[in-house]
Amino acid sequence: MGRTNTSPCCARASSRTPALQRPLWRRAPLARRNEEPLDAEIGSSPSARPAPRRPSILAVDDEPAALLLFHELLALAGYQVTTARSGFECLDYVSRDGSFDVVVLDLTMRFMDGEETFRRLHVLAPETPVLLTTGFIDPIRLEALLADGLFGFLPKPLSPHDFLETVANAVAARKAAAASSLLRGTEAA
DSSP states (O other): OOOOOOOTTTOOOOTTSOGGGSOGGGSOOBOSSSSSBSSOSSOOOOOSSOOOOOOEEEEEOSOHHHHHHHHHHHHHTTOEEEEESSHHHHHHHHHHTOOOSEEEEESOOSSSOHHHHHHHHHHHOTTSOEEEEESOOOHHHHHHHHHTTOOEEEESSOOHHHHHHHHHHHHHHHHHHHHHHHHHHHHHO
16 A cells, blocks of 8 residues: 655645755745746735835855855845845846845856955945855955945854844944935935
8 A cells, every 4th residue: 555655854845844944955946036826826916105214235256056045045034135246246237226225246157256246246236235254264354344334244154143133233224324414415405
């Protein structure tokens, strides 16, 4: 007689299983440009008023596993997430959109590393906070980047709590800077 395997590791996730409890391979595929799933996991009912704007984060890393981790953590925390696989792709997104609240940037990437990407990004969008992630960085190099406007540094491996807390602080700093510049513009008028 055939036996049915009922072990938890072989159980199929139903459509009613919360997304966090589903294995990664059973979740809806991710869109490339935005963090919204290609097929909705949560029943969507259009609301009468538009949803408030969620902070947008651009995550940049040349390692797909790191991008998936960034995406999952940030999307589950309620951020709108865009991913880029290189410094070139990051700069392209920022030059076209320019509307990111925070950029999370890996230091060690092929072709254009995080430092060069940061310096070019700082010219394109100086008001956007940039968080640098890496496994190792020379303290003198880090101090120079911080002096040049880098918002913060996150050592790898990342602690999810510290990562999300630092991103939230960067988003709050961006909002405060935007409100301050808006007030200065109002005072000048």
